[in-house]
Amino acid sequence: MKKNEVPQDESCLSKVNIKEVVYAVDDQGNYDKTLSSGWETKNKVLNESLELIEERLKETKEALLAGTASPIAYFMELHRMDVTILASYVGFWKFKVKRHLRPKVFARLKKRTLKKYAEVFDISVSELKNPKV
Secondary structure, X not given: OEHHHOOEOOOHHHHOOOOEEEEEEOOOOOEEEEEEXXXXXXXXXXXHHHHHHHHHHXXXXXXXXXXXXXXXXXXXXXXXXXXXXXXXXXXXXXXXXHHHOOHHHHHOOOHHHHHHHHHHHOOOHHHHHOOOO
8 A cells, every 4th residue: 555545534532633654665776764644444343342241241240240250361361361361360270260250169269269360469368358349
C-alpha cells in the first residue's frame, strides 16, 4: 500500500486524537513509517473481539456468583489470559491451574499458592479470595 493510500477512517483512536504507526511504500518504493487514524475493517474486527471478551467476562462473573467457578477463573478472564498463559506466569502445570478453577479445590489452596496467583493478578490475597464483581 502506498503512503497516500493509508486508511484514515474514524476509530476509537481518532476520537482521542491518537494515530497508529503503519508501514507503507513511499515515492521511492521503500517501506516507511506513516500515521493512520484508523481502518474501518480493522476497527470492526477489534470491536467484535472486545465484545466477545466482555461476554466471556460476564459469563465468568455469573459462574463465580453461582459457585461453579473460582475467583481465579474470573481474574484470568479479566486479565485476558488463558490457562496456558496463567500456568506459565504462576509456574504450575496447566492441569493444576485447571483444577484451581474449581471452587472446591480453590477453597483448599494454601496461602503460598494463593499468593502466587495474587501476584500475577497484581492484587492482594484477600482480594483474590473475595473479588468484587
